[in-house]
Amino acid sequence: MRNHPSPPGALSRRSLLAGGAAAAGLGLSGCGSLATSLSDQTVVRQWNLLAGSDGAIMTDMHQQFMDETGIDLKATTFAWGTPFYTKLTMGAAGGNAADVATIHLSRLESLSPTTLMDPIDLGELEEAGLRPEDFPPAMWDRCFSDGELYAVPIDTHALVNYYNRTICDQAGVLNDDGTLLETHGVDEYFDLLRAVKDVTGEYGTSLDTNAGWRQFWAWYRQQDGEWAFHEDGHELDDDKALAAIQVMWDMAEEGLCPRVSDGGQTAANFENGAGGLVQVGNWEITRFRQFDETQGLDFSMTEMPDFFGNRRTQGDSHSYIIPRHNLWSDEGRRATLDYISWMLQHSLQWGAGAGHTPAYLPVTESAEYQALEPNAEYAGVSENVQYDPDVWFSGSAAPLADRVAQVLAGVYAGNTTPEQALDAVKAEAQTLVEQPNPVD
Amino acid sequence: MMTTDTQAPDAAPTADKPPSPTPTAVKRRSWTGLWFVLPFAAVYVVFLLWPMILGLYYSFTDKSLTGRPVSWIGLDNWTEAFGDERAWQSLLNTAEFTLYSTPPLVILALALALLTHRARKLGWFLRLSFFAPFVVPVSVVTMLWMWLYQPDGGLINHYLGAWGLGGDHLWVFQEHAMGSVVITTVWWTLGFNFLLYLAALQAIPNEVYEAADIDGANWWQKTVRITIPLLKRITALVIVLQLINSLRIFDQYYLMAGGGTNLSPEKVAIQHIYEMGFTGLRVGYASALSYILFVFILIVAIVQLRLLSRKED
Incomplete structure (x- = not known):
């Protein structure tokens, strides 16, 4: 399970928390990837570039996600385009970026996935409820680099x-x-x-x-x-x-x-x-x-x-990627994948609200989605x-x-x-x- | 072992003899001083000296933000930088910005300081008005002026159009980026120079003016013959600070004419460096460019200091 790297040494969660508190005292917290907050709720940090009007739809979905799963999602929206990618690269280079981030699939190679991102294991993805067959094959192929999966597509826009x-x-x-x-x-x-x-x-x-x-x-x-x-x-x-x-x-x-x-x-x-x-x-x-x-x-x-x-x-296609982490907690990693899976399974809302065509085929092929207006009028875009x-x-x-x-x-x-x-x-x-x- | 050996005999004599105050006092004083300097020195070393050394090293490598292995490439970055047309253009644009922004920022600041100094009753109000923009964050300032400059419906174009002066000017967008940013910068940063001048004006002793009054000098003569010459030192300081600040132009320019929203083809030096390093991931090349800008600013500062110090002699 090389995708579940446990924290270095035999750190218990208690000592992690203590370390986190010490770091906070030094003014260094806030950038770590400690996936537990003091309230014992699992935290998932997400960075996105959805500064346009689709960002509002994502925020609504995030609220629902938190209500349903009890996971504390902390999403940050950056200015679209280069400011976002600059931030993402810098964060990932230091191993202190968010747990999950949105990118454009066309940017995958330019973001050097092998050094700046964590690969996603097909097994853990399946555990979270997503299978390769659920995506259009051509789009799915674009998510790989060097034979490893690095991105999970959300939509076509x-x-x-x-x-x-x-x-x-x-x-x-x-x-x-x-x-x-x-x-x-x-x-x-x-x-x-x-x-x-x-x-x-x-x-x-x-x-x-x-x-x-x-x-x-x-x-x-x-x-x-x-x-x-x-x-x-x-x-x-x-x-x-x-x-x-x-x-x-x-x-x-x-x-x-x-x-x-x-x-x-x-x-x-x-x-x-x-x-x-x-x-x-x-x-x-x-x-x-x-x-x-x-x-x-x-x-x-x-x-x-x-x-x-x-x-x-x-x-292009918005896609989730997992920036490189210095440190993962098992539950944080699992919550991150659960988040990705939840968002895709609920992407009908993403299509209906933000006009994107969901990448997740069980949604796109559903009768409910096919009947959406005006989406049906431009369904040919995919x-x-x-x-x-x-x-x-x-x-x-x-x-x-x-x-x-x-x-x-x-x-x-x-x-x-x-x-x-x-x-x-x-x-x-x-x-x-x-x-x-x-x-x- | 060595240390314990030498320490033991040291400790014994001091215990025997009455302590001679001078050497220990000197020692203690120097140590205490170091502790006070340490926080600053540590920050200085970690966040200034070390990055400077690291930057110089990176400029000889193909260091990339992606974190792939670094290899030594000798002078490649430097030769590329000297042949980089965009880099030279961006330096020229920076020089142009400095040329446009420095004179108004010095002259207007002096004029407004003189005005405020004379205005006894409204003094507090003028001080507040002229200095207030300086405390506004750069993002707010640029947002405000971007709205003023909008081609359709912006305040400036609205009145230009209404007065028949061509309301279709594309302020900030593509054509007039430089002038627009200069105007914004003057409005925004004038307050600092203004404050320096005002403080210097208040430091001029009143007796000088009283003497001039007795000689029958008028306001203009007093300003030109007394005030301005006595402000010479502060003027030198203001000009040096202003030149360095203007050469370091980035924030306003990036927010107004660079970045995602507008596509001005002109770039300023730091913007080019930023794009090469953080957007283009080429930290090594950006380091070489930074050093070129650093040398450029250093030369300007040295030449200026020499000119001004000679005047003072």
Whole structure:
């Protein structure tokens, strides 16, 4: 049972507690992984990056978990993206991170699982009630590194297309049943945006112009574009990349989307009707629902529009990992796995509330989940989702995505032409390729 | 064994003879002093000296945050750093920030201190108003100004638009990050310099002004001929502190123009180091970059001290 390392020496729990109290006296407690609190309740520390509106759903689920199991869960939410990953890496490097943390599955390799994480034993996972067959095989395979399991996926999340039914109805772009007209190709979709823009008077779609990476990767992958990275270089398909960037340029140039808009602004533009559509992640559903409750917003969601012959979209999977620990108590480890298992088995709520597609098949295949609205309308995303390229500087909030997004923000702003942007994207990728790899 | 041998004869004579006070007193005094210094010295060694030495060592290795085995790579990090365009650009951006932020932070602080010093009745109010921003945490300050700078609906753009000055300026976002951060920094940190000046102003003896009054000097003459020359020493201090502070710009810049929310292509030096080391996991390379910045700041500080001390002679 190498996954159950007992504390060094023959420490009894009493002496552990005494040690903990002594450490507290020195102001050093709070960072240890002593899984027992003074009230004798098992404590599980969790770190997550769910700073968006899906975080509220997770908090609700945590409360239920604590009420049901009596385990004391201490969850901390960090700012999404690099601040979270920086904290996680630093904590794990010292062996003092949380007991369990959420990451994006695309980031697994870039976080050096073999040195910064504890592997999860299939036996202990089964004991907690999870089996490998419960996950989509392709996703499950991504959770391994060096033949060991390091991650347990929670969901699939992706860019989807929200539409304001009131505005779209006025623009005449709805089907009889109130769903958005399906378009094929860039031209048809732009026509739809023009009709919507005529109604809103501002934008057709309210894009997040700082999240250009997601849109680029979706539209590039819709054309079957591949991005291969090797030792001394990389191969990007120039024509396909240019076609994807051209869409951004044209859309902003015609005023069909904003020139500059960050995440908050993008959501606000959709809420206040400045844009009749918005392509952001399914996780914004909680925010829009709240807005609907207080001020009224009749909206629904569908998959990423077909720009280049299919509806592929950029996405990722939130996953649980266990950061490397200096010290585990048996009950703490068991409680941690119980927590993971409980969250997955209750992920119907995660899907219904936060709009994510649960990874746990018994939930996704249940009749109850299949009947969820508007989830059913974009159920295809789990087939169409495209993970980021597989290289150590790639993945959600990794340098590749950040730097490409920076270049593409210039395209939306009208400062960088698509040709300049393509050159810049390739140059950025080349710089990253040439950097010594700190992970392997 | 050696120690017990030497101690035994030492103890015997002191017991016999009346103790000569001087040597023991000196000894005791020096030991007591050390104990007082110890807490500071320990913290200084553990958290400053040791990391500095370790950092220098890391800069010659491929030390990674992932904790994989470290190997000696000689000068590779240093040659990479000297050829790193982003690193030089970030140093230039830091210099640019220092150039923009230091003059207003010194001149405005002096002007406001003079104003407050003259205002007898409203003095407490002005002191409070000018110093208050300084005690606000950086996260709050940046949040506040980010709202002011918002392209849609932010206070500044709202009025710029209303007055026909181009309300579509993309403050902080992409284009004007540097200027926006400078303005925020001036508002936020001015209070410290202001306080230094105010204290120095109160230390100028009144007799000097009385003498000038007798000679019929007006307010302007007194300020230029008496106040400012007598503030020379404090001005030197303020400039040195301000330059070093400005060269170390990170917090506000990272919170406003870096990080997750906004994508300014400009980076400042510490931000670049932070990204290389903590986000990019390359602690070795980041250590080399830190030493380059350290030398850069050291040179500025030495040149400045030399210039100023010569003036005082």
